[in-house]
Amino acid sequence: MESNFPRYRRVGILGGMGPAAALDLQAKVLALTPATRDEDHLPVVTWNVPQIPDRVAAIAGHGPSPLPAIAEGARSLEAAGAEAIAIACNTAHHWAEELRAGMRVPLLHIVDAVAEAIATRPARPSRIGLLGTRGTLASGFYGRRLEALGFAWIAPDEACQVAYVDPAIAAVKRADRRGAIELFAGAARHLTERGADLLLLGCTELPLALAGSGFEARSLDANHALAEAVVRFARGPQARP
Amino acid sequence: MESNFPRYRRVGILGGMGPAAALDLQAKVLALTPATRDEDHLPVVTWNVPQIPDRVAAIAGHGPSPLPAIAEGARSLEAAGAEAIAIACNTAHHWAEELRAGMRVPLLHIVDAVAEAIATRPARPSRIGLLGTRGTLASGFYGRRLEALGFAWIAPDEACQVAYVDPAIAAVKRADRRGAIELFAGAARHLTERGADLLLLGCTELPLALAGSGFEARSLDANHALAEAVVRFARGPQARP
Numbered sequence: 001m002e003s004n005f006p007r008y009r010r011v012g013i014l015g016g017m018g019p020a021a022a023l024d025l026q027a028k029v030l031a032l033t034p035a036t037r038d039e040d041h042l043p044v045v046t047w048n049v050p051q052i053p054d055r056v057a058a059i060a061g062h063g064p065s066p067l068p069a070i071a072e073g074a075r076s077l078e079a080a081g082a083e084a085i086a087i088a089c090n091t092a093h094h095w096a097e098e099l100r101a102g103m104r105v106p107l108l109h110i111v112d113a114v115a116e117a118i119a120t121r122p123a124r125p126s127r128i129g130l131l132g133t134r135g136t137l138a139s140g141f142y143g144r145r146l147e148a149l150g151f152a153w154i155a156p157d158e159a160c161q162v163a164y165v166d167p168a169i170a171a172v173k174r175a176d177r178r179g180a181i182e183l184f185a186g187a188a189r190h191l192t193e194r195g196a197d198l199l200l201l202g203c204t205e206l207p208l209a210l211a212g213s214g215f216e217a218r219s220l221d222a223n224h225a226l227a228e229a230v231v232r233f234a235r236g237p238q239a240r241p
Numbered sequence: 242m243e244s245n246f247p248r249y250r251r252v253g254i255l256g257g258m259g260p261a262a263a264l265d266l267q268a269k270v271l272a273l274t275p276a277t278r279d280e281d282h283l284p285v286v287t288w289n290v291p292q293i294p295d296r297v298a299a300i301a302g303h304g305p306s307p308l309p310a311i312a313e314g315a316r317s318l319e320a321a322g323a324e325a326i327a328i329a330c331n332t333a334h335h336w337a338e339e340l341r342a343g344m345r346v347p348l349l350h351i352v353d354a355v356a357e358a359i360a361t362r363p364a365r366p367s368r369i370g371l372l373g374t375r376g377t378l379a380s381g382f383y384g385r386r387l388e389a390l391g392f393a394w395i396a397p398d399e400a401c402q403v404a405y406v407d408p409a410i411a412a413v414k415r416a417d418r419r420g421a422i423e424l425f426a427g428a429a430r431h432l433t434e435r436g437a438d439l440l441l442l443g444c445t446e447l448p449l450a451l452a453g454s455g456f457e458a459r460s461l462d463a464n465h466a467l468a469e470a471v472v473r474f475a476r477g478p479q480a481r482p
Contacts, residue, residue, distance in 0.1 A: 005292040019271060020271060030260060040291075046285075049284040050279045050283075051280050079321065080321055
Protein backbone atom coordinates (compact mmCIF):
# COMPACT_ATOMS: atom_id res chain seq x y z
CA MET A 1 0.00 0.00 0.00
CA GLU A 2 1.09 3.57 -0.69
CA SER A 3 1.89 5.65 2.34
CA ASN A 4 0.14 8.70 0.85
CA PHE A 5 -3.25 6.97 1.00
CA PRO A 6 -5.56 7.66 3.93
CA ARG A 7 -5.03 5.00 6.59
CA TYR A 8 -8.41 3.42 7.21
CA ARG A 9 -9.08 0.24 9.15
CA ARG A 10 -10.30 -2.67 7.02
CA VAL A 11 -13.74 -4.06 7.88
CA GLY A 12 -15.02 -7.52 7.04
CA ILE A 13 -18.73 -7.98 6.25
CA LEU A 14 -20.16 -11.39 7.03
CA GLY A 15 -23.04 -11.84 4.60
CA GLY A 16 -25.05 -14.46 2.80
CA MET A 17 -28.00 -14.21 5.24
CA GLY A 18 -29.43 -13.29 2.72
CA PRO A 19 -26.97 -12.04 0.16
CA ALA A 20 -29.00 -8.87 -0.63
CA ALA A 21 -28.56 -7.65 2.96
CA ALA A 22 -24.77 -7.72 2.52
CA LEU A 23 -25.12 -5.60 -0.65
CA ASP A 24 -27.44 -3.22 1.21
CA LEU A 25 -24.87 -2.82 4.02
CA GLN A 26 -22.04 -2.18 1.53
CA ALA A 27 -24.19 0.40 -0.32
CA LYS A 28 -25.02 2.17 2.94
CA VAL A 29 -21.33 2.26 3.95
CA LEU A 30 -20.46 3.73 0.52
CA ALA A 31 -23.22 6.36 0.77
CA LEU A 32 -22.22 7.33 4.33
CA THR A 33 -18.53 7.82 3.45
CA PRO A 34 -17.42 11.38 2.65
CA ALA A 35 -15.33 10.84 -0.50
CA THR A 36 -14.29 12.69 -3.63
CA ARG A 37 -11.86 10.04 -4.97
CA ASP A 38 -11.83 6.23 -5.08
CA GLU A 39 -9.16 6.03 -2.36
CA ASP A 40 -11.25 8.09 0.11
CA HIS A 41 -13.64 5.14 0.31
CA LEU A 42 -13.23 2.58 3.04
CA PRO A 43 -11.52 -0.80 2.68
CA VAL A 44 -14.18 -3.49 2.96
CA VAL A 45 -14.02 -7.24 2.34
CA THR A 46 -17.36 -9.06 2.05
CA TRP A 47 -17.87 -12.79 2.53
CA ASN A 48 -21.24 -13.36 0.84
CA VAL A 49 -21.62 -17.14 0.83
CA PRO A 50 -25.30 -18.03 1.29
CA GLN A 51 -24.88 -21.79 1.79
CA ILE A 52 -25.58 -21.42 5.52
CA PRO A 53 -28.16 -23.45 7.49
CA ASP A 54 -31.39 -21.53 8.14
CA ARG A 55 -31.04 -19.30 11.20
CA VAL A 56 -34.71 -19.10 12.21
CA ALA A 57 -35.12 -22.90 11.98
CA ALA A 58 -31.98 -23.46 14.06
CA ILE A 59 -33.15 -21.13 16.84
CA ALA A 60 -36.49 -22.97 16.85
CA GLY A 61 -34.60 -26.26 17.24
CA HIS A 62 -35.68 -27.53 13.82
CA GLY A 63 -32.36 -27.57 11.99
CA PRO A 64 -28.56 -27.64 12.17
CA SER A 65 -26.60 -24.72 13.58
CA PRO A 66 -25.27 -22.13 11.14
CA LEU A 67 -22.35 -21.42 13.50
CA PRO A 68 -19.69 -23.54 11.70
CA ALA A 69 -20.45 -21.86 8.36
CA ILE A 70 -20.53 -18.38 9.91
CA ALA A 71 -17.27 -19.06 11.78
CA GLU A 72 -15.62 -20.14 8.50
CA GLY A 73 -16.65 -16.78 7.05
CA ALA A 74 -15.18 -14.92 10.01
CA ARG A 75 -11.88 -16.79 9.65
CA SER A 76 -11.78 -15.96 5.92
CA LEU A 77 -12.35 -12.27 6.64
CA GLU A 78 -9.63 -12.24 9.30
CA ALA A 79 -7.26 -13.92 6.83
CA ALA A 80 -8.13 -11.16 4.32
CA GLY A 81 -6.94 -8.55 6.81
CA ALA A 82 -10.24 -7.53 8.40
CA GLU A 83 -9.60 -5.54 11.61
CA ALA A 84 -13.25 -5.85 12.70
CA ILE A 85 -16.24 -7.83 11.49
CA ALA A 86 -19.88 -6.78 10.97
CA ILE A 87 -22.64 -9.34 10.40
CA ALA A 88 -25.21 -8.24 7.80
CA CYS A 89 -28.02 -10.19 9.48
CA ASN A 90 -29.87 -9.50 12.71
CA THR A 91 -30.96 -13.08 13.41
CA ALA A 92 -27.39 -14.43 13.13
CA HIS A 93 -26.44 -12.31 16.16
CA HIS A 94 -28.02 -15.12 18.21
CA TRP A 95 -24.58 -16.77 17.84
CA ALA A 96 -22.57 -13.56 18.39
CA GLU A 97 -20.97 -14.60 21.69
CA GLU A 98 -19.98 -18.08 20.46
CA LEU A 99 -18.58 -16.47 17.30
CA ARG A 100 -16.66 -13.85 19.29
CA ALA A 101 -15.01 -16.59 21.34
CA GLY A 102 -13.22 -17.80 18.19
CA MET A 103 -12.43 -14.40 16.70
CA ARG A 104 -9.14 -12.48 16.90
CA VAL A 105 -10.73 -9.12 15.92
CA PRO A 106 -13.72 -7.23 17.39
CA LEU A 107 -17.29 -7.83 16.29
CA LEU A 108 -19.24 -4.64 15.50
CA HIS A 109 -22.46 -5.88 17.15
CA ILE A 110 -25.62 -4.69 15.43
CA VAL A 111 -27.44 -3.98 18.73
CA ASP A 112 -24.56 -1.80 19.96
CA ALA A 113 -24.79 0.05 16.63
CA VAL A 114 -28.54 0.49 17.13
CA ALA A 115 -28.00 1.78 20.67
CA GLU A 116 -25.53 4.39 19.37
CA ALA A 117 -27.99 5.42 16.62
CA ILE A 118 -30.81 5.81 19.17
CA ALA A 119 -28.54 8.03 21.28
CA THR A 120 -28.16 10.50 18.38
CA ARG A 121 -31.92 10.97 17.91
CA PRO A 122 -33.41 14.28 19.13
CA ALA A 123 -35.78 12.57 21.61
CA ARG A 124 -35.23 9.46 23.68
CA PRO A 125 -37.95 6.93 22.77
CA SER A 126 -40.31 6.05 25.58
CA ARG A 127 -41.18 2.66 24.09
CA ILE A 128 -39.37 0.84 21.26
CA GLY A 129 -41.37 -1.43 18.95
CA LEU A 130 -39.09 -4.26 17.84
CA LEU A 131 -39.69 -5.81 14.44
CA GLY A 132 -37.71 -8.85 13.36
CA THR A 133 -37.82 -12.50 12.39
CA ARG A 134 -39.35 -14.86 14.93
CA GLY A 135 -35.81 -16.19 15.35
CA THR A 136 -34.55 -12.79 16.46
CA LEU A 137 -37.51 -12.36 18.84
CA ALA A 138 -37.18 -15.89 20.28
CA SER A 139 -33.44 -15.46 20.79
CA GLY A 140 -33.93 -12.41 22.99
CA PHE A 141 -30.55 -10.74 22.37
CA TYR A 142 -32.18 -7.47 21.26
CA GLY A 143 -34.53 -7.21 24.21
CA ARG A 144 -31.83 -8.00 26.79
CA ARG A 145 -29.52 -5.32 25.39
CA LEU A 146 -32.31 -2.71 25.11
CA GLU A 147 -33.32 -3.39 28.72
CA ALA A 148 -29.70 -3.14 29.85
CA LEU A 149 -29.64 0.32 28.28
CA GLY A 150 -32.82 1.25 30.16
CA PHE A 151 -35.25 1.18 27.25
CA ALA A 152 -38.81 -0.14 27.43
CA TRP A 153 -39.71 -2.20 24.39
CA ILE A 154 -42.53 -4.27 22.94
CA ALA A 155 -42.72 -6.84 20.17
CA PRO A 156 -45.69 -7.76 17.97
CA ASP A 157 -48.03 -10.33 19.44
CA GLU A 158 -48.22 -13.73 17.73
CA ALA A 159 -51.26 -12.74 15.63
CA CYS A 160 -49.45 -9.66 14.29
CA GLN A 161 -46.24 -11.61 13.64
CA VAL A 162 -48.22 -14.21 11.65
CA ALA A 163 -50.45 -11.75 9.79
CA TYR A 164 -47.97 -8.95 9.07
CA VAL A 165 -44.29 -9.34 10.03
CA ASP A 166 -43.46 -12.81 8.70
CA PRO A 167 -45.36 -12.14 5.42
CA ALA A 168 -43.73 -8.69 5.01
CA ILE A 169 -40.26 -10.28 5.23
CA ALA A 170 -41.29 -13.02 2.79
CA ALA A 171 -42.73 -10.42 0.39
CA VAL A 172 -39.40 -8.55 0.31
CA LYS A 173 -37.55 -11.82 -0.35
CA ARG A 174 -39.76 -12.47 -3.39
CA ALA A 175 -39.42 -8.81 -4.52
CA ASP A 176 -43.12 -7.94 -3.95
CA ARG A 177 -42.39 -4.44 -2.69
CA ARG A 178 -45.95 -3.08 -2.80
CA GLY A 179 -47.26 -6.04 -0.80
CA ALA A 180 -44.36 -5.71 1.61
CA ILE A 181 -45.08 -2.03 2.30
CA GLU A 182 -48.75 -2.76 3.09
CA LEU A 183 -47.86 -5.63 5.41
CA PHE A 184 -45.16 -3.60 7.14
CA ALA A 185 -47.63 -0.73 7.66
CA GLY A 186 -50.03 -3.19 9.32
CA ALA A 187 -47.36 -4.24 11.81
CA ALA A 188 -46.29 -0.61 12.36
CA ARG A 189 -49.88 0.45 13.12
CA HIS A 190 -50.22 -2.43 15.61
CA LEU A 191 -47.08 -1.39 17.48
CA THR A 192 -47.77 2.37 17.47
CA GLU A 193 -51.32 1.77 18.74
CA ARG A 194 -49.68 -0.10 21.62
CA GLY A 195 -47.53 2.95 22.42
CA ALA A 196 -44.32 2.41 20.46
CA ASP A 197 -42.84 5.78 19.48
CA LEU A 198 -39.80 4.26 17.71
CA LEU A 199 -40.01 1.29 15.36
CA LEU A 200 -36.77 -0.68 15.31
CA LEU A 201 -36.36 -2.51 11.99
CA GLY A 202 -34.37 -5.44 13.33
CA CYS A 203 -34.41 -7.46 10.13
CA THR A 204 -32.40 -6.53 7.04
CA GLU A 205 -35.37 -7.17 4.73
CA LEU A 206 -37.76 -4.70 6.43
CA PRO A 207 -36.11 -1.40 5.33
CA LEU A 208 -37.13 -2.32 1.77
CA ALA A 209 -40.76 -2.20 2.93
CA LEU A 210 -40.39 1.15 4.74
CA ALA A 211 -40.39 3.82 1.99
CA GLY A 212 -43.98 4.82 1.27
CA SER A 213 -45.37 3.21 4.43
CA GLY A 214 -45.81 6.53 6.26
CA PHE A 215 -43.69 5.31 9.20
CA GLU A 216 -40.30 6.53 7.91
CA ALA A 217 -39.74 9.30 10.47
CA ARG A 218 -40.41 7.11 13.50
CA SER A 219 -38.34 4.13 12.28
CA LEU A 220 -34.74 3.10 12.77
CA ASP A 221 -33.07 0.71 10.30
CA ALA A 222 -30.64 -1.56 12.15
CA ASN A 223 -28.61 -2.19 8.96
CA HIS A 224 -28.18 1.58 8.52
CA ALA A 225 -27.04 1.87 12.14
CA LEU A 226 -24.56 -0.94 11.47
CA ALA A 227 -23.26 0.90 8.38
CA GLU A 228 -22.68 3.97 10.57
CA ALA A 229 -20.73 1.80 13.03
CA VAL A 230 -18.64 0.37 10.17
CA VAL A 231 -17.78 3.89 8.96
CA ARG A 232 -16.92 5.04 12.51
CA PHE A 233 -14.62 2.06 13.05
CA ALA A 234 -12.91 2.28 9.68
CA ARG A 235 -12.27 6.02 9.78
CA GLY A 236 -10.91 6.37 13.29
CA PRO A 237 -8.45 4.33 15.33
CA GLN A 238 -9.85 6.38 18.20
CA ALA A 239 -13.41 5.22 17.42
CA ARG A 240 -14.85 2.78 19.89
CA PRO A 241 -15.40 -0.52 18.02
CA MET B 242 -21.08 -26.83 4.54
CA GLU B 243 -24.23 -28.90 4.38
CA SER B 244 -24.28 -31.54 1.68
CA ASN B 245 -27.90 -30.72 0.79
CA PHE B 246 -26.95 -27.25 -0.43
CA PRO B 247 -26.42 -26.67 -4.14
CA ARG B 248 -22.72 -27.00 -4.99
CA TYR B 249 -21.72 -23.75 -6.60
CA ARG B 250 -18.17 -22.61 -7.27
CA ARG B 251 -17.04 -19.63 -5.21
CA VAL B 252 -16.08 -16.49 -7.14
CA GLY B 253 -13.82 -13.71 -5.90
CA ILE B 254 -14.51 -10.14 -6.99
CA LEU B 255 -11.50 -7.84 -7.09
CA GLY B 256 -12.90 -4.37 -6.53
CA GLY B 257 -11.99 -0.96 -5.19
CA MET B 258 -11.46 0.54 -8.67
CA GLY B 259 -13.81 2.26 -7.82
CA PRO B 260 -15.73 0.63 -5.00
CA ALA B 261 -19.15 1.35 -6.58
CA ALA B 262 -18.25 -0.82 -9.59
CA ALA B 263 -17.74 -3.81 -7.28
CA LEU B 264 -21.20 -3.21 -5.77
CA ASP B 265 -22.67 -2.90 -9.27
CA LEU B 266 -21.10 -6.23 -10.27
CA GLN B 267 -22.40 -7.97 -7.13
CA ALA B 268 -25.91 -6.53 -7.72
CA LYS B 269 -25.87 -7.74 -11.33
CA VAL B 270 -24.76 -11.23 -10.26
CA LEU B 271 -27.59 -11.31 -7.70
CA ALA B 272 -30.18 -10.14 -10.26
CA LEU B 273 -28.98 -12.68 -12.87
CA THR B 274 -29.17 -15.64 -10.48
CA PRO B 275 -32.35 -17.73 -10.56
CA ALA B 276 -33.15 -18.12 -6.85
CA THR B 277 -36.12 -18.59 -4.56
CA ARG B 278 -34.16 -19.07 -1.32
CA ASP B 279 -31.02 -17.52 0.16
CA GLU B 280 -28.98 -20.67 -0.51
CA ASP B 281 -29.80 -20.64 -4.24
CA HIS B 282 -27.66 -17.52 -4.54
CA LEU B 283 -24.02 -17.83 -5.53
CA PRO B 284 -21.06 -17.77 -3.14
CA VAL B 285 -19.14 -14.56 -3.74
CA VAL B 286 -16.29 -12.96 -1.82
CA THR B 287 -15.51 -9.32 -2.63
CA TRP B 288 -12.23 -7.56 -1.90
CA ASN B 289 -13.22 -3.88 -2.10
CA VAL B 290 -10.12 -2.03 -0.92
CA PRO B 291 -9.82 1.25 -2.83
CA GLN B 292 -6.32 2.25 -1.66
CA ILE B 293 -4.85 1.31 -5.05
CA PRO B 294 -2.60 3.58 -7.17
CA ASP B 295 -4.45 5.29 -10.03
CA ARG B 296 -4.68 2.99 -13.05
CA VAL B 297 -5.00 5.63 -15.77
CA ALA B 298 -2.02 7.58 -14.42
CA ALA B 299 0.10 4.41 -14.21
CA ILE B 300 -0.65 3.46 -17.85
CA ALA B 301 0.29 7.00 -18.89
CA GLY B 302 3.61 6.59 -17.04
CA HIS B 303 2.75 9.23 -14.46
CA GLY B 304 2.40 7.15 -11.32
CA PRO B 305 3.25 3.93 -9.49
CA SER B 306 1.90 0.58 -10.65
CA PRO B 307 -1.29 -0.70 -8.99
CA LEU B 308 -0.15 -4.29 -9.59
CA PRO B 309 1.19 -5.02 -6.06
CA ALA B 310 -2.09 -3.85 -4.47
CA ILE B 311 -4.23 -5.75 -6.98
CA ALA B 312 -2.11 -8.89 -6.52
CA GLU B 313 -2.59 -8.65 -2.73
CA GLY B 314 -6.34 -8.62 -3.35
CA ALA B 315 -6.12 -11.68 -5.59
CA ARG B 316 -4.13 -13.57 -2.94
CA SER B 317 -6.72 -12.64 -0.27
CA LEU B 318 -9.55 -13.89 -2.46
CA GLU B 319 -7.73 -17.16 -3.15
CA ALA B 320 -7.15 -17.57 0.59
CA ALA B 321 -10.91 -17.05 1.10
CA GLY B 322 -11.61 -20.00 -1.19
CA ALA B 323 -12.25 -18.22 -4.49
CA GLU B 324 -12.16 -20.72 -7.37
CA ALA B 325 -11.99 -17.93 -9.98
CA ILE B 326 -11.50 -14.17 -9.84
CA ALA B 327 -13.30 -11.37 -11.69
CA ILE B 328 -11.94 -7.80 -11.73
CA ALA B 329 -14.66 -5.13 -11.43
CA CYS B 330 -12.66 -2.60 -13.47
CA ASN B 331 -11.93 -2.50 -17.17
CA THR B 332 -8.76 -0.39 -16.97
CA ALA B 333 -7.13 -2.74 -14.43
CA HIS B 334 -7.18 -5.49 -17.08
CA HIS B 335 -4.06 -3.77 -18.47
CA TRP B 336 -2.24 -5.87 -15.81
CA ALA B 337 -4.28 -9.04 -16.39
CA GLU B 338 -1.43 -11.18 -17.74
CA GLU B 339 1.03 -10.16 -15.01
CA LEU B 340 -1.68 -10.83 -12.43
CA ARG B 341 -2.51 -14.22 -13.94
CA ALA B 342 1.15 -15.24 -13.71
CA GLY B 343 0.87 -15.14 -9.90
CA MET B 344 -2.63 -16.62 -9.56
CA ARG B 345 -3.53 -20.21 -8.75
CA VAL B 346 -7.15 -19.89 -10.00
CA PRO B 347 -8.50 -18.69 -13.36
CA LEU B 348 -9.22 -15.05 -14.13
CA LEU B 349 -12.66 -14.41 -15.67
CA HIS B 350 -11.35 -11.80 -18.15
CA ILE B 351 -13.82 -8.99 -18.87
CA VAL B 352 -13.04 -8.93 -22.61
CA ASP B 353 -13.72 -12.69 -22.89
CA ALA B 354 -17.03 -12.05 -21.10
CA VAL B 355 -17.81 -9.25 -23.55
CA ALA B 356 -16.98 -11.51 -26.51
CA GLU B 357 -19.40 -14.15 -25.19
CA ALA B 358 -22.11 -11.51 -24.69
CA ILE B 359 -21.64 -10.22 -28.25
CA ALA B 360 -22.01 -13.77 -29.56
CA THR B 361 -25.49 -14.05 -28.00
CA ARG B 362 -26.81 -10.90 -29.73
CA PRO B 363 -29.22 -11.43 -32.64
CA ALA B 364 -26.97 -9.65 -35.17
CA ARG B 365 -23.18 -9.61 -35.39
CA PRO B 366 -22.04 -5.97 -35.10
CA SER B 367 -20.29 -4.65 -38.21
CA ARG B 368 -18.36 -2.03 -36.25
CA ILE B 369 -17.96 -1.76 -32.47
CA GLY B 370 -17.60 1.66 -30.84
CA LEU B 371 -15.37 1.28 -27.79
CA LEU B 372 -15.91 3.65 -24.87
CA GLY B 373 -13.54 3.60 -21.93
CA THR B 374 -11.01 5.52 -19.89
CA ARG B 375 -8.02 6.81 -21.80
CA GLY B 376 -6.02 4.24 -19.85
CA THR B 377 -8.10 1.40 -21.29
CA LEU B 378 -7.78 2.84 -24.80
CA ALA B 379 -4.02 3.48 -24.47
CA SER B 380 -3.45 -0.03 -23.11
CA GLY B 381 -4.95 -1.64 -26.20
CA PHE B 382 -6.07 -4.93 -24.59
CA TYR B 383 -9.70 -4.47 -25.74
CA GLY B 384 -8.80 -3.67 -29.35
CA ARG B 385 -6.32 -6.55 -29.68
CA ARG B 386 -8.86 -9.07 -28.38
CA LEU B 387 -11.72 -7.69 -30.53
CA GLU B 388 -9.48 -7.87 -33.62
CA ALA B 389 -8.44 -11.42 -32.76
CA LEU B 390 -12.15 -12.29 -32.77
CA GLY B 391 -12.56 -10.69 -36.20
CA PHE B 392 -14.43 -7.55 -35.13
CA ALA B 393 -13.87 -4.09 -36.61
CA TRP B 394 -13.86 -1.38 -33.96
CA ILE B 395 -13.39 2.33 -33.51
CA ALA B 396 -12.68 4.53 -30.51
CA PRO B 397 -13.56 8.20 -29.97
CA ASP B 398 -11.05 10.66 -31.39
CA GLU B 399 -9.12 12.80 -28.91
CA ALA B 400 -11.56 15.72 -29.19
CA CYS B 401 -14.51 13.46 -28.34
CA GLN B 402 -12.62 11.77 -25.47
CA VAL B 403 -11.82 15.19 -23.98
CA ALA B 404 -15.25 16.75 -24.60
CA TYR B 405 -17.52 13.81 -23.77
CA VAL B 406 -16.04 10.52 -22.49
CA ASP B 407 -13.65 11.71 -19.77
CA PRO B 408 -16.24 14.24 -18.44
CA ALA B 409 -19.04 11.61 -18.54
CA ILE B 410 -16.97 9.26 -16.36
CA ALA B 411 -16.10 12.12 -14.00
CA ALA B 412 -19.78 13.15 -13.81
CA VAL B 413 -20.78 9.63 -12.72
CA LYS B 414 -18.03 9.64 -10.07
CA ARG B 415 -19.43 12.87 -8.59
CA ALA B 416 -23.04 11.51 -8.88
CA ASP B 417 -24.16 14.07 -11.52
CA ARG B 418 -26.34 11.60 -13.40
CA ARG B 419 -28.17 14.07 -15.64
CA GLY B 420 -24.90 15.63 -16.78
CA ALA B 421 -23.40 12.18 -17.30
CA ILE B 422 -26.29 11.07 -19.55
CA GLU B 423 -25.93 14.16 -21.78
CA LEU B 424 -22.18 13.71 -22.07
CA PHE B 425 -22.52 10.00 -22.78
CA ALA B 426 -25.10 10.73 -25.49
CA GLY B 427 -22.61 13.13 -27.12
CA ALA B 428 -19.97 10.40 -27.31
CA ALA B 429 -22.55 7.86 -28.51
CA ARG B 430 -23.68 10.16 -31.34
CA HIS B 431 -20.07 10.71 -32.40
CA LEU B 432 -19.41 6.97 -32.64
CA THR B 433 -22.69 6.03 -34.35
CA GLU B 434 -22.18 8.80 -36.92
CA ARG B 435 -18.85 7.14 -37.67
CA GLY B 436 -20.58 3.82 -38.30
CA ALA B 437 -20.58 2.06 -34.92
CA ASP B 438 -23.66 -0.21 -34.62
CA LEU B 439 -22.72 -1.50 -31.16
CA LEU B 440 -21.47 0.72 -28.34
CA LEU B 441 -19.25 -1.19 -25.94
CA LEU B 442 -19.35 0.40 -22.47
CA GLY B 443 -15.85 -0.58 -21.44
CA CYS B 444 -15.78 1.44 -18.23
CA THR B 445 -17.78 0.48 -15.14
CA GLU B 446 -18.96 4.09 -14.62
CA LEU B 447 -20.62 4.50 -18.04
CA PRO B 448 -23.65 2.18 -17.55
CA LEU B 449 -24.88 4.70 -14.96
CA ALA B 450 -25.05 7.28 -17.79
CA LEU B 451 -26.87 4.96 -20.22
CA ALA B 452 -30.52 4.88 -19.04
CA GLY B 453 -32.37 7.76 -20.68
CA SER B 454 -29.67 8.43 -23.27
CA GLY B 455 -31.59 6.81 -26.13
CA PHE B 456 -28.69 4.43 -26.89
CA GLU B 457 -29.76 1.57 -24.59
CA ALA B 458 -30.65 -0.95 -27.32
CA ARG B 459 -27.38 -0.62 -29.22
CA SER B 460 -25.14 -0.72 -26.13
CA LEU B 461 -23.38 -3.50 -24.29
CA ASP B 462 -22.33 -3.05 -20.64
CA ALA B 463 -19.03 -4.86 -20.02
CA ASN B 464 -19.76 -5.14 -16.27
CA HIS B 465 -23.08 -6.86 -17.08
CA ALA B 466 -21.27 -9.26 -19.41
CA LEU B 467 -18.79 -9.97 -16.60
CA ALA B 468 -21.69 -10.69 -14.21
CA GLU B 469 -23.04 -13.21 -16.74
CA ALA B 470 -19.60 -14.86 -16.86
CA VAL B 471 -19.49 -15.00 -13.04
CA VAL B 472 -22.91 -16.70 -12.95
CA ARG B 473 -21.91 -19.19 -15.68
CA PHE B 474 -18.71 -20.10 -13.84
CA ALA B 475 -20.30 -20.40 -10.41
CA ARG B 476 -23.27 -22.46 -11.53
CA GLY B 477 -21.50 -24.99 -13.72
CA PRO B 478 -18.32 -26.98 -13.20
CA GLN B 479 -18.73 -27.68 -16.92
CA ALA B 480 -18.79 -23.97 -17.75
CA ARG B 481 -15.67 -22.68 -19.43
CA PRO B 482 -13.95 -20.26 -17.03
